Amino acid sequence: MTTAAIPYTVEPRPDTGLNNVKLGIWLFLASEVMLFGALFASYILLRVGAPPGTWPEGATILNVPLATLNTAVLISSSVTMVMAWASCMKRDLGKFRLYMGLTVLCGVGFLIIKAIEYGAKFQHHLLPSTNTFLAIYFTLTGLHALHVIGGMAVNAWFWGPGSKMWHTAHQQFTNRVETAGLFWHFVDLVWIFLFPILYLL
Amino acid sequence: MAQPGTAEREERHDDHSAAHEADHQLGFWRRVVFSVDHKVIGIQYTVTSLFFLLFGFSLMMLARWQLANPGEALPVIGALFGASRMPGGVMLPEFYNQLGAMHGTIMVFMGVVPLAVGGFGNFVVPLQIGAPDMAFPRLNMASYHAYFWGGVIMLASFFVPGGAAQSGWTSYPPLSDIAPTGQTVWLVGMIFLITSSLLGSINFIVTIIQLRAPGLTFFRLPFFVWAQFVTAFLLLLAFPPLEAASFMQLMDRVAGTSFFLPSGLVVTGQALEVSGGGSPILWQHLFWFLAHPEVYVLILPAMGIIAEVIANNTRKPLWGYKALVYSVVGIGFLSFVVWAHHMFLTGMGTVMNAFFQTTTMIISIPSVIILTALILSLWGASMRFNTPMLFALAFLPMFGIGGLTGLPLGLSAADIHLHDTNYVIGHFHYVVAPGTIFALFAGIYYWFPKATGRRMSETLGKLHFWPSLLFMNGIFFPMLIQGMAGMQRRLYDGGASYSHAQDVLWWNDVMSWSAWGLGLTQVFFIVNFFWSLKKGAPAAANEWQATTLEWSAAPSPPPHGNFAVQPVVYRGPYEYSVPGMERDYLPQDDPSETAADTGSGHGLPDPVPAE
Numbered sequence: 001m002t003t004a005a006i007p008y009t010v011e012p013r014p015d016t017g018l019n020n021v022k023l024g025i026w027l028f029l030a031s032e033v034m035l036f037g038a039l040f041a042s043y044i045l046l047r048v049g050a051p052p053g054t055w056p057e058g059a060t061i062l063n064v065p066l067a068t069l070n071t072a073v074l075i076s077s078s079v080t081m082v083m084a085w086a087s088c089m090k091r092d093l094g095k096f097r098l099y100m101g102l103t104v105l106c107g108v109g110f111l112i113i114k115a116i117e118y119g120a121k122f123q124h125h126l127l128p129s130t131n132t133f134l135a136i137y138f139t140l141t142g143l144h145a146l147h148v149i150g151g152m153a154v155n156a157w158f159w160g161p162g163s164k165m166w167h168t169a170h171q172q173f174t175n176r177v178e179t180a181g182l183f184w185h186f187v188d189l190v191w192i193f194l195f196p197i198l199y200l201l
Numbered sequence: 202m203a204q205p206g207t208a209e210r211e212e213r214h215d216d217h218s219a220a221h222e223a224d225h226q227l228g229f230w231r232r233v234v235f236s237v238d239h240k241v242i243g244i245q246y247t248v249t250s251l252f253f254l255l256f257g258f259s260l261m262m263l264a265r266w267q268l269a270n271p272g273e274a275l276p277v278i279g280a281l282f283g284a285s286r287m288p289g290g291v292m293l294p295e296f297y298n299q300l301g302a303m304h305g306t307i308m309v310f311m312g313v314v315p316l317a318v319g320g321f322g323n324f325v326v327p328l329q330i331g332a333p334d335m336a337f338p339r340l341n342m343a344s345y346h347a348y349f350w351g352g353v354i355m356l357a358s359f360f361v362p363g364g365a366a367q368s369g370w371t372s373y374p375p376l377s378d379i380a381p382t383g384q385t386v387w388l389v390g391m392i393f394l395i396t397s398s399l400l401g402s403i404n405f406i407v408t409i410i411q412l413r414a415p416g417l418t419f420f421r422l423p424f425f426v427w428a429q430f431v432t433a434f435l436l437l438l439a440f441p442p443l444e445a446a447s448f449m450q451l452m453d454r455v456a457g458t459s460f461f462l463p464s465g466l467v468v469t470g471q472a473l474e475v476s477g478g479g480s481p482i483l484w485q486h487l488f489w490f491l492a493h494p495e496v497y498v499l500i501l502p503a504m505g506i507i508a509e510v511i512a513n514n515t516r517k518p519l520w521g522y523k524a525l526v527y528s529v530v531g532i533g534f535l536s537f538v539v540w541a542h543h544m545f546l547t548g549m550g551t552v553m554n555a556f557f558q559t560t561t562m563i564i565s566i567p568s569v570i571i572l573t574a575l576i577l578s579l580w581g582a583s584m585r586f587n588t589p590m591l592f593a594l595a596f597l598p599m600f601g602i603g604g605l606t607g608l609p610l611g612l613s614a615a616d617i618h619l620h621d622t623n624y625v626i627g628h629f630h631y632v633v634a635p636g637t638i639f640a641l642f643a644g645i646y647y648w649f650p651k652a653t654g655r656r657m658s659e660t661l662g663k664l665h666f667w668p669s670l671l672f673m674n675g676i677f678f679p680m681l682i683q684g685m686a687g688m689q690r691r692l693y694d695g696g697a698s699y700s701h702a703q704d705v706l707w708w709n710d711v712m713s714w715s716a717w718g719l720g721l722t723q724v725f726f727i728v729n730f731f732w733s734l735k736k737g738a739p740a741a742a743n744e745w746q747a748t749t750l751e752w753s754a755a756p757s758p759p760p761h762g763n764f765a766v767q768p769v770v771y772r773g774p775y776e777y778s779v780p781g782m783e784r785d786y787l788p789q790d791d792p793s794e795t796a797a798d799t800g801s802g803h804g805l806p807d808p809v810p811a812e
Contacts, residue, residue: 005762
């Protein structure tokens with residue numbers, strides 16, 4: 001025995017109505033809100049503090065159609081993520097594999113499109129050091145991309161080797177997929193804020 | 202004093218020896234290095250952070266010597282530091298700056314917080330709430346390892362070209378943006394330490410909400426648990442902005458961005474080749490958005506420890522338990538809206554200054570309530586003056602001085618005179634050194650028997666306490682005097698070249714001697730710690746006749762899984778000297794009937810079902 005038996009890892013505690021993992025992920029997301037919130041606040045402060053006329057319009061530098069496509073890709077992945085979780089609830093392993101696989105593929109697609117965007121910027125010598133707008137653009141989207149990669153790694157694990165738990169501890173597996181889903185939706189939500197702020201405003 | 206249910210307790214002990222053996226079957230690595238047991242992780246945190254506290258303090262012993270004897274060679278050990286730091290034993294200004302920046306960083310982020318939260322929180326909280334472990338044991342292990350490697354990275358930064366970070370523990374840009382490589386290493390180290398804190402804080406909150414024993418309602422939690430609970434929220438929500446700021450400063454240094462670099466910056470006569478347009482004040486906002494709640498991260502667990510020690514050694518309930526709880530929660534909320542009182546002199550404008558000065562005055566109210574309640578708890582008590590109690594009693598006036606000297610700094614008009622002087626250093630060191638660190642010592646003397654099954658020596662403990670109290674004041678009180686005379690902080694020559702500082706220069710000698718004296722005094726503690734580990738007298742399960750679960754329901758040291766049977770809680774945490782009882786303490790898990798009738802108000806049994 002390496003870990004003591006911890007209560008409420010799977011079943012919810014009656015008086016709080018939550019299991020440990022779900023409470024944990026919500027707290028983690030709260031800290032993530034503060035992380036991205038600080039960067040958004042910095043964006044506002046830097047933009048407001050810039051001398052008039054020096055802050056570039058996002059649309060004049062960035063590729064709005066590609067970003068719109070990426071928004072669609074990411075929102076689709078959120079839908080398939082919910083479907084994957086629903087398949088867990090319905091105990092349909094084939095559907096789970098399908099939807100989880102699609103979620104991961106959407107993540108890959110998002111990153112490829114993002115890489116194309118980054119590549120085009122680098123070709124035109126538009127770098128983080130070029131101006132403060134590009135600095136915050138690369139920092140925010142880069143940090144967001146790291147979150148996408150993290151979420152994909154977890155989802156891929158549940159799609160592949162992690163799905164062994166499907167048969168041995170189904171409820172716990174379902175909880176884990178739900179938790180991963182909450183994180184994935186959060187990453188999606190961050191993009192929903194990033195897109196208008198960086199590309200459209 | 203025979204305890205009811207002794208037989209039952211012995212039975213529990215037997216059960217546990219089996220679990221204990223299973224524990225010993227694990228290899229060295231799983232048992233000591235990669236353990237997931239909260240008690241082992243707590244001890245890992247404690248030992249590591251005590252090492253960092255000693256190391257961080259020794260940096261200041263060097264710096265204090267330099268301040269008292271500017272430009273003179275440090276005898277005997279001076280030459281050991283090499284030509285790049287102390288050629289011929291004479292300290293270079295760059296090395297002096299590294300000592301200051303790294304002292305602050307190490308003491309705050311690698312010493313006090315990991316000891317108060319990672320060490321005491323990890324070891325004590327699950328035991329006090331009757332839980333078998335933390336909610337996420339592997340996450341707990343990961344957070345210790347992130348802390349450990351963050352610490353190693355910080356120490357390694359002394360050996361990169363140009364030495365460690367030297368822009369102060371606050372790392373204000375633009376200086377920090379253009380500082381040597383050590384600053385980059387500092388930022389990477391900080392990201393590790395912040396990650397560790399975030400993982401830990403999630404774990405604490407979930408553990409306290411989810412794993413409380415049956416019957417242990419929120420208003421029956423020991424005050425220490427409340428303090429850790431609020432602290433965890435502060436860490437969870439205040440640290441991410443500094444993590445964001447660290448990323449941005451890292452981008453400034455590595456990718457050439459200008460988040461914190463304004464346009465037209467000239468360094469050593471040459472215009473800096475950056476795009477500019479950034480804001481150094483932005484860093485200050487992000488930094489202090491963390492660092493002010495961080496001040497409460499430093500003090501709240503300390504207050505929690507003091508509350509436990511005082512209740513136990515006055516043998517009576519804490520005065521105003523609910524007032525304490527409401528105050529600690531109130532501090533938690535308010536601590537997020539006071540940060541810019543560190544920035545009165547940045548030219549924010551009078552409206553902003555007035556706002557932050559007002560919130561600062563408001564947050565002093567719950568702090569004063571806590572201190573007052575703790576002092577009133579002493580009223581009419583027949584105290585036990587053991588070592589933990591001595592440290593706890595010293596905490597009260599020392600924290601009092603620290604708190605009261607903060608008021609002039611919180612008023613923007615008075616702050617103009619005192620800002621960036623030694624007065625500021627004196628003020629917050631009174632809070633953190635003879636305040637928090639004394640509380641941490643009280644905690645070590647108090648819980649050492651629980652963690653090791655052995656008592657620490659009282660004689661050595663008193664030899665540690667009295668000189669420490671003297672030398673602490675010898676170091677920090679002169680700072681207040683020097684600061685009011687206008688002496689700036691961070692001066693390499695200790696103020697020798699400033700005419701207005703001449704009258705208060707001699708205090709530098711007092712402080713230097715006190716610092717080295719304080720260092721020497723810690724030998725008593727180190728000897729006591731290791732000697733007691735091997736040779737200390739065996740401790741009873743409830744060594745201090747305490748009421749909280751870690752003492753009343755678990756053996757010393759507690760085995761893997763902590764409790765043989767799930768403890769059930771019947772009453773509040775501080776039922777000492779209940780009238781009409783033979784014993785002067787009534788543990789939280791004692792099912793005896795008298796409790797229901799004589800409990801002091803918050804102690805009615807509450808039969809919450811076990812599942």
